[in-house]
Amino acid sequence: MSAASAPVLECREVYKSFGPRAAALLGVSLEVPSGSLSALVGPDGAGKSTLIRLACGLLRAERGSVRVLGFDAAVAAQCIQDRVSYMPQKFGLYEDLTVRENLDLYADLHGVSQAQRAQRYPELLHMTDLQRFEQRLAGRLSGGMKQKLGLACTLVRPPELLLLDEPTVGVDPLSRRELWQIVHDLVREQGLTVLISTAYLDEAERADRVIVLQAGRVLAEGTPAAVTQLAAGRTFRLTPSGRESARTLQARLLGSQAVIDAVPDAGGVRCVCAAQHGDGIPGGVPVEPRFEDGFMVMLRRTQSQSAHADIALAHPPPQANGALIEVRDLVKRFGAFTAVDRVSFSVARGEIFGLLGPNGAGKTTTFRMLCGLLTPSGGVLRVGGIDVARAGDAARGQLGYVAQKFSLYGPLSARENLEFFASAYGLRGATRRARIEWAIHQFELTHASGPAGDLPGGFKQRLAMAAALLHEPRILFLDEPTSGADPLARRAFWRRITALADQGVTVVVTTHFMQEAEYCDRIVIMDAGRVLAQGTPAQVRACAPREGEFEPSMEDAFVAVVERSRAGEARAAARTA
Amino acid sequence: MSTVVATSDGRASLARIATLVRKEWRQMIRDPASIALGVVLPVILILLFGYGLSLDVKNVPLAVLDQDGSSLAAGLIGELRLSRYFQPQSVTSLHAAQRLLEAGRVQGIVTVPERFARQARAGGAAVQLIVSGTDANTARIIEAYVSGAVEAWSARQAPALAGPVRVQSRLWFNAANDSRYFLVPGLIVLVMTLIGAFLTAMVVAREWERGTFEALFVTPVRATEILLGKTLPYFALGMVGLVLCVLAGRFLFHVPVRGSLAVLLGGSMLYMLVALAIGLLISSAVKNQLVASQLTLLATFMPAFMLSGLLFDLRSMPAPIRALTYLLPARYYVALLQTTFLAGDIWAVIVPNALALCAMLALLAFALGTVTRKRLA
Amino acid sequence: MLSSLMRILALVRKELLAVLKDRRTRLSLLVPVLVQTMVFGYAASYDLNRVPYVLWSQDQGAAATALIARFDGTGIFRRIDTVVRERDMRAALDDRRALLAIGIPADFSRRLAAGRHADVQLIADGRNSNTAGTALGYAQAVIGAFNSHWRATHGEGRAPAHLSVRAWYNPNLLTRWEMIPGLIGTLTLLQTLLLTAMSVAREREQGTFDQLLVTPIRPVEIMAGKALPAMLIGLVQASGVLLVAQLWFHIPFEGSFAVLYGGIVVFVLAAVGIGLVVSALSYTMQQAMLYSFVLLMPFTLLSGLTTPIANMPRVLQYFTLINPLRYAIDIAQRVYLEGAGMRLLLPDLWPLALIGAVTLTAASWLFRHRLQ
Known part of the structure; x- marks a missing residue:
C-alpha cells in the first residue's frame, strides 16, 4: 500500500472538451485523500462523469495531469484499472445474466480465487440484501436492487479506490439511504477510499469531503462543514402568519433583494439572506445552516435568479366546485400482478398534489392512468368531471403533460416543437401565434436555437413545460420534472408551478426530491400499489417519530412510513406462513 | 496485492477470456434478438434457398x-x-x-x-x-x-x-443442371455474413449503448481479451451455422461436396474471421445498435448477395463495379465455396482466394488493433 | 372533421421536419437508394457480355478457323488461350480462367470439306449453372449461324424446320430491362418498411409517444400522421430509382407514368401498412428492426425478381400471394416493358389494395389495444 499521506487521486489543471462547443472541464484541480469518502457534487452537465471517467483512464485529458494511486492516467491506464473499481451511471450490469453470474463475471476478471469468493460473496449479498435474488436475472431487478448489485460487483475484491458515478440518480430515498449506509460502513470499517458523484446536495453532507463542480469548474473543495459555514448566521426560518400560505410567503421572500434563497420547509420557509443583511429579517428565527444553503450562497455569486419565473395566465381556469380529480378504489392489474391496489384520493382546483413512493410503488402506473395513458382495471377515475378512459380527446384537451425525460422531438427546433404541440391542441391562426410568442418569452426560449435534442437540460425542461402550457390546460401533470436539474433551475421551476396553482391550475406531480414535497398542498405516499399516507405535508410529516426539538423532515417521514408498512407486511407474511 | 499481481501472466489472461466467452454465450442464448439473427434467420434462409429459389426451367x-x-x-x-x-x-x-x-x-x-x-x-x-x-x-x-x-x-x-457442325455440349461440375448446386454455397456465404458481421456488430454496439463496456474496461481485462471474448462465441455460432448449411445442402438438397471438408472448413473459418472483424470494426466506429446494423447490412449483406458472384456473373459487370467487387471478401469466399463444393480441391482457385482473404484479415486485424482501446469516445 | 385534418396535417409536418431537417438523415434516405440502383443496376444481370473461353483445337483448317473467327467476332467470346492438350483445357476451366471450352477435333475441317458432319465440343464451367447455360446458349447460336451460312454457301438444302423467335417487350432479352424496374419496388419496400417500423418505436423509446397520446390527437390520426409522410418519402425514393432508370440506364418506357405512379401509391400504402403493424407490435427500435428484417428476407427472395415465382414449390407460391413486392415488381415491369394499362394491372392492384387495407386496419386496431 502506498503511504497514507499521498492523495489517491490528484488532478492538476485538467481540461477536457467534446467538440468545439462542448467544453466539459475547464482547468480542474483537486485531490482525494486516502481512506476518505469524497463527494463530487454538481448539477447535470457540471462535468462530474467526465472527471470520473478521466480518473478511470476511460477518457484522456487534453491538458493537465490526472494521477491515480501514483499512476498517470494518460499513460498507465491499465495499472489504474487493475486496482480501482468503477460503477458507471447505468450500473454496468448485464441484464441477461443473473445476480450470481454478474458477480462471478467481475470476480473472474479480477482473478478472485474460489476461497476468497466463499468468504466475500455472503458478505456482499448480505450487505446488499440480495441473498434471495441470487438466481434472478439482473434485468428483472428493481432500480434500487440493480444499483446495489452494481456496487457489489465493484467490491468483489477490495479496490484501492472506488469510483461511483451518480449511483443514486433515479433511485428513491429509501434505496439512497441504504446505499449511502453501505458506502459509509465500507469507508469506516475497511478503510476504503471512495469518490462518489451526485446531484443531490443533501447527500454531500454525509461525505468527509466535498468537491463542488459547476459548469466544468471547481467551485469549492473541502469538508461539507466548510461549505455549510458560508451560510453561517444567515439562515432563518419563518412561519407564515395569518392566512398567508408558506408558498406565498416563500414567493414574497424570493422577490426580496435581501434574500438569496427561500424554500418551503416543514410548514414554514427557510431562507438564506444576503451577506449585507446578516442581521436577519423580521420574524425570522435563526436556524442551523445546511449544506444546500452554503451551496446556494456560492452559486449566487456567479448566477442570478431567473427574471421570468413569475407566470401570468391570460385565461385562468374557471372556478370549480368540488374535486377536479377524483380517484376512488382505483385498481390496475398486469396479469396476475396488481400494480395499483384500491387507491383513492381527490384533488381540488388550484391544488398542487404530490405522488411519492419508492421505485415500483405504483405511482407511475397511477400517474399514467390519470393522464389516460393506461386504462384502469377497476374503480372510478374522473378528471375534470369526465371519465378519462372513455372520454377521449375532449378531456385530453384540458390536460397538460410533462414527461419524465422531457419528451421533445429532438431534430426539431424549440419553435417547431411549440408549433407542433400548438396544432396538436387545436390552436389556430392568431391565437396560435400569440400563444407561441407567450411561451417563448415566458420560458426564456428566445436564444434556444438548433435542434431541441442538443439543448442543455434546463432548456429542455422549460421547453417541455412551455409545450404543456400552450393550450392553457386546467390540469397539469408533471412526472419527475426536476430530476437532475441544478438548484437554481429547480427554484425557478417551482416558482412557476406555484404561480400557476395560485391562478387556479391544478397540478399533479411525482418527485424523488423529498424537500420538494413541501411545495405541495397535499401528498400521498404509495408503496406496493397502496396508499400508505395521505394529507398535507405537515400531516404526513407527523407520521414520523419526533426526535429532538426539530420537526422531522419529509424524508424522515417517508422512510418511516414505508419501513413501517413493509415491516407490517413481513409480519403478516410470517403469520400466514 | 495478491489479486493484482496474478493478473499479468498468461494463465490469468486465458481465464479472463474464458469468463468473457462464458458470459457472451449466456447472453446469446437468453437474448431473443441474438436467437432471431443467429438461429431463426439462418434457418429461414436455408429453407428459402433450398426450396424457394430456383433458376431451373421445368414444366x-x-x-x-x-x-x-x-x-x-x-x-x-x-x-x-x-x-x-x-x-x-x-x-x-x-x-x-x-x-x-x-x-x-x-x-x-x-x-x-x-x-x-x-x-x-x-x-x-x-x-x-x-x-x-x-x-x-x-x-x-x-x-x-x-x-x-x-x-x-x-x-x-x-x-x-442437319448440321453440318453438330454440337456436343457438356456442363461440367453440374451435369444435372440444378441451380441449387450454386445457390446452396451462396446461402452459406449469406449465413456466415449474417452471423459474423451483422450479429456481432449488433451485440458489440449494445454493450456500448448500455454502458456495460464502461464497467468492463475498468477491470484488469485487456482490450484484446475483450475482442477475443466477443469473437470466439460468434465464431463458434458461425461454425454451427456452417455445419447446418452443409448438412442441409448435402442431405436435404442433394448438393455434392466434391472437395475436402478440410478446405471447406478452413476457407469458412477464414471468411468468418473476416466477417467478424468487419462487424467489430463497424460497431466500434458507430457504437449504436441501429446505425451499426444498418451499416453492416449495407456494407456486407447486400453486397454478399448482389456482388459476390453467387448469383450474377462478375465477369460481365462493368469495370468500375468489377473493381468494387475485389474489395468485398464475399467474392473470394463464393469462389472458394463453389469450387470446393462442386469442382473439388482445385488449388489454383483455392490458394489465391484464400490468400486474398488472409490479406484482408491481416488488414482488418491491424485496423482493429489500432482502433480498439479501452477508452470512450 | 376539420380539426382532425388539421391535427393530421400538423403530425405530417412534424414527421417530415424530423426526417428532413437533419442533413444526415436526409442523405441517408436518398443516397443509399441511388447508389444501390446504380450498383445493382449494373450488377444484377444474367446477361453475359464477357465469356472467356479456351480453344482446344488441333485443327488448323479453313473451316475451323472460320468457326473460331465467328466466335471472336461476337465481342462477347474472348479467347484467353489456345491449347492442344485436354489437360490444359481442363486446367483453364478448373481454375476459372475460362467459362467455356470449345473443343474442335483434328479432323473437323477435313470432314466438313468432305461434306460430312463434324462435331464441336462445348464444355462449360457449371459452378454457376445458370451462367454456364446462358454461355452455352450463346455458343450454340454462333454455331447455328455458322451452319446456315455453310449450307447456303455450299449449296446444300435447308433443314426441314428452324425456329424463329420473337421476344415480346424485350426483343434482345436483356435482364437489365426487367431488373431495374424491379428495383423500384424492392428498394422502396426496404426503405419504407424500415422507416415506418422504426418511427413509432423511436417515439416510444424517446417518450414522445406518450406525449402525443395525452394530446387530443386520436390514435387513428397518429397512424395517418405516420403513414402519410412515410408514403411521401417512399414515393420520392421510388422516383429516385425511376430517374436513374430513365436517365442513366435508358430503360425504354412503354407505359404511362400515371399508371406507374398509381401502382406505386397502392404498393407504398401496403408497405406502410406492414411497417405500421410491425411498429405497433414492437416496443424498441431493435425489435422493430429485427421484425422488419425477418420479413424483408422472404419478401425480397420470394418476389420473383431474382428467380421466377413459377419455379417455386406450390406452398411458397401461395406465400408470394401475400407478398406486396411480388405485385409491385410485376406492375413496374409490365408498365415499363409491356405498356400495361390499369385494366391489365388489376390482378396486381387489388391484392395490393387488400394488403394495404388489412394491414392498416390491423395497425389501427393494434394501436388502440396495445397502448397499455
Whole structure:
C-alpha cells in the first residue's frame, strides 16, 4: 500500500472538451485523500462523469495531469484499472445474466480465487440484501436492487479506490439511504477510499469531503462543514402568519433583494439572506445552516435568479366546485400482478398534489392512468368531471403533460416543437401565434436555437413545460420534472408551478426530491400499489417519530412510513406462513 | 496485492477470456434478438434457398397453335410434349394464345404456321416462338430448349441436312443442371455474413449503448481479451451455422461436396474471421445498435448477395463495379465455396482466394488493433 | 372533421421536419437508394457480355478457323488461350480462367470439306449453372449461324424446320430491362418498411409517444400522421430509382407514368401498412428492426425478381400471394416493358389494395389495444 499521506487521486489543471462547443472541464484541480469518502457534487452537465471517467483512464485529458494511486492516467491506464473499481451511471450490469453470474463475471476478471469468493460473496449479498435474488436475472431487478448489485460487483475484491458515478440518480430515498449506509460502513470499517458523484446536495453532507463542480469548474473543495459555514448566521426560518400560505410567503421572500434563497420547509420557509443583511429579517428565527444553503450562497455569486419565473395566465381556469380529480378504489392489474391496489384520493382546483413512493410503488402506473395513458382495471377515475378512459380527446384537451425525460422531438427546433404541440391542441391562426410568442418569452426560449435534442437540460425542461402550457390546460401533470436539474433551475421551476396553482391550475406531480414535497398542498405516499399516507405535508410529516426539538423532515417521514408498512407486511407474511 | 499481481501472466489472461466467452454465450442464448439473427434467420434462409429459389426451367406452360394440322406438325408438337421441360396446351387462335401469355398463364407461344408440312419438305419451314421478355432469363432458357427440340426433330426428318457442325455440349461440375448446386454455397456465404458481421456488430454496439463496456474496461481485462471474448462465441455460432448449411445442402438438397471438408472448413473459418472483424470494426466506429446494423447490412449483406458472384456473373459487370467487387471478401469466399463444393480441391482457385482473404484479415486485424482501446469516445 | 385534418396535417409536418431537417438523415434516405440502383443496376444481370473461353483445337483448317473467327467476332467470346492438350483445357476451366471450352477435333475441317458432319465440343464451367447455360446458349447460336451460312454457301438444302423467335417487350432479352424496374419496388419496400417500423418505436423509446397520446390527437390520426409522410418519402425514393432508370440506364418506357405512379401509391400504402403493424407490435427500435428484417428476407427472395415465382414449390407460391413486392415488381415491369394499362394491372392492384387495407386496419386496431 502506498503511504497514507499521498492523495489517491490528484488532478492538476485538467481540461477536457467534446467538440468545439462542448467544453466539459475547464482547468480542474483537486485531490482525494486516502481512506476518505469524497463527494463530487454538481448539477447535470457540471462535468462530474467526465472527471470520473478521466480518473478511470476511460477518457484522456487534453491538458493537465490526472494521477491515480501514483499512476498517470494518460499513460498507465491499465495499472489504474487493475486496482480501482468503477460503477458507471447505468450500473454496468448485464441484464441477461443473473445476480450470481454478474458477480462471478467481475470476480473472474479480477482473478478472485474460489476461497476468497466463499468468504466475500455472503458478505456482499448480505450487505446488499440480495441473498434471495441470487438466481434472478439482473434485468428483472428493481432500480434500487440493480444499483446495489452494481456496487457489489465493484467490491468483489477490495479496490484501492472506488469510483461511483451518480449511483443514486433515479433511485428513491429509501434505496439512497441504504446505499449511502453501505458506502459509509465500507469507508469506516475497511478503510476504503471512495469518490462518489451526485446531484443531490443533501447527500454531500454525509461525505468527509466535498468537491463542488459547476459548469466544468471547481467551485469549492473541502469538508461539507466548510461549505455549510458560508451560510453561517444567515439562515432563518419563518412561519407564515395569518392566512398567508408558506408558498406565498416563500414567493414574497424570493422577490426580496435581501434574500438569496427561500424554500418551503416543514410548514414554514427557510431562507438564506444576503451577506449585507446578516442581521436577519423580521420574524425570522435563526436556524442551523445546511449544506444546500452554503451551496446556494456560492452559486449566487456567479448566477442570478431567473427574471421570468413569475407566470401570468391570460385565461385562468374557471372556478370549480368540488374535486377536479377524483380517484376512488382505483385498481390496475398486469396479469396476475396488481400494480395499483384500491387507491383513492381527490384533488381540488388550484391544488398542487404530490405522488411519492419508492421505485415500483405504483405511482407511475397511477400517474399514467390519470393522464389516460393506461386504462384502469377497476374503480372510478374522473378528471375534470369526465371519465378519462372513455372520454377521449375532449378531456385530453384540458390536460397538460410533462414527461419524465422531457419528451421533445429532438431534430426539431424549440419553435417547431411549440408549433407542433400548438396544432396538436387545436390552436389556430392568431391565437396560435400569440400563444407561441407567450411561451417563448415566458420560458426564456428566445436564444434556444438548433435542434431541441442538443439543448442543455434546463432548456429542455422549460421547453417541455412551455409545450404543456400552450393550450392553457386546467390540469397539469408533471412526472419527475426536476430530476437532475441544478438548484437554481429547480427554484425557478417551482416558482412557476406555484404561480400557476395560485391562478387556479391544478397540478399533479411525482418527485424523488423529498424537500420538494413541501411545495405541495397535499401528498400521498404509495408503496406496493397502496396508499400508505395521505394529507398535507405537515400531516404526513407527523407520521414520523419526533426526535429532538426539530420537526422531522419529509424524508424522515417517508422512510418511516414505508419501513413501517413493509415491516407490517413481513409480519403478516410470517403469520400466514 | 495478491489479486493484482496474478493478473499479468498468461494463465490469468486465458481465464479472463474464458469468463468473457462464458458470459457472451449466456447472453446469446437468453437474448431473443441474438436467437432471431443467429438461429431463426439462418434457418429461414436455408429453407428459402433450398426450396424457394430456383433458376431451373421445368414444366414450362406453353401455348401451342397448330395452324397446319398436318401429321408432320403433329409430330413436331409431339416432340415438345415429350420433353420434360414443357407443358404444352393447345389453343385454337393466336388471340387466345396472346391472352394467355399476357395473363402469365403460359410463358411462350409456339406457332406451327399454315403450309408448314409443305415448306418443311422443301426445307426452311419456320416454327415461330413468342416469349415474353419480362423474364428475360427464363425466356432465353425456353428459347434454347424449344430450339433444341425443333433441331432434333429436323435432324430426324432429314439426317443429311442437319448440321453440318453438330454440337456436343457438356456442363461440367453440374451435369444435372440444378441451380441449387450454386445457390446452396451462396446461402452459406449469406449465413456466415449474417452471423459474423451483422450479429456481432449488433451485440458489440449494445454493450456500448448500455454502458456495460464502461464497467468492463475498468477491470484488469485487456482490450484484446475483450475482442477475443466477443469473437470466439460468434465464431463458434458461425461454425454451427456452417455445419447446418452443409448438412442441409448435402442431405436435404442433394448438393455434392466434391472437395475436402478440410478446405471447406478452413476457407469458412477464414471468411468468418473476416466477417467478424468487419462487424467489430463497424460497431466500434458507430457504437449504436441501429446505425451499426444498418451499416453492416449495407456494407456486407447486400453486397454478399448482389456482388459476390453467387448469383450474377462478375465477369460481365462493368469495370468500375468489377473493381468494387475485389474489395468485398464475399467474392473470394463464393469462389472458394463453389469450387470446393462442386469442382473439388482445385488449388489454383483455392490458394489465391484464400490468400486474398488472409490479406484482408491481416488488414482488418491491424485496423482493429489500432482502433480498439479501452477508452470512450 | 376539420380539426382532425388539421391535427393530421400538423403530425405530417412534424414527421417530415424530423426526417428532413437533419442533413444526415436526409442523405441517408436518398443516397443509399441511388447508389444501390446504380450498383445493382449494373450488377444484377444474367446477361453475359464477357465469356472467356479456351480453344482446344488441333485443327488448323479453313473451316475451323472460320468457326473460331465467328466466335471472336461476337465481342462477347474472348479467347484467353489456345491449347492442344485436354489437360490444359481442363486446367483453364478448373481454375476459372475460362467459362467455356470449345473443343474442335483434328479432323473437323477435313470432314466438313468432305461434306460430312463434324462435331464441336462445348464444355462449360457449371459452378454457376445458370451462367454456364446462358454461355452455352450463346455458343450454340454462333454455331447455328455458322451452319446456315455453310449450307447456303455450299449449296446444300435447308433443314426441314428452324425456329424463329420473337421476344415480346424485350426483343434482345436483356435482364437489365426487367431488373431495374424491379428495383423500384424492392428498394422502396426496404426503405419504407424500415422507416415506418422504426418511427413509432423511436417515439416510444424517446417518450414522445406518450406525449402525443395525452394530446387530443386520436390514435387513428397518429397512424395517418405516420403513414402519410412515410408514403411521401417512399414515393420520392421510388422516383429516385425511376430517374436513374430513365436517365442513366435508358430503360425504354412503354407505359404511362400515371399508371406507374398509381401502382406505386397502392404498393407504398401496403408497405406502410406492414411497417405500421410491425411498429405497433414492437416496443424498441431493435425489435422493430429485427421484425422488419425477418420479413424483408422472404419478401425480397420470394418476389420473383431474382428467380421466377413459377419455379417455386406450390406452398411458397401461395406465400408470394401475400407478398406486396411480388405485385409491385410485376406492375413496374409490365408498365415499363409491356405498356400495361390499369385494366391489365388489376390482378396486381387489388391484392395490393387488400394488403394495404388489412394491414392498416390491423395497425389501427393494434394501436388502440396495445397502448397499455
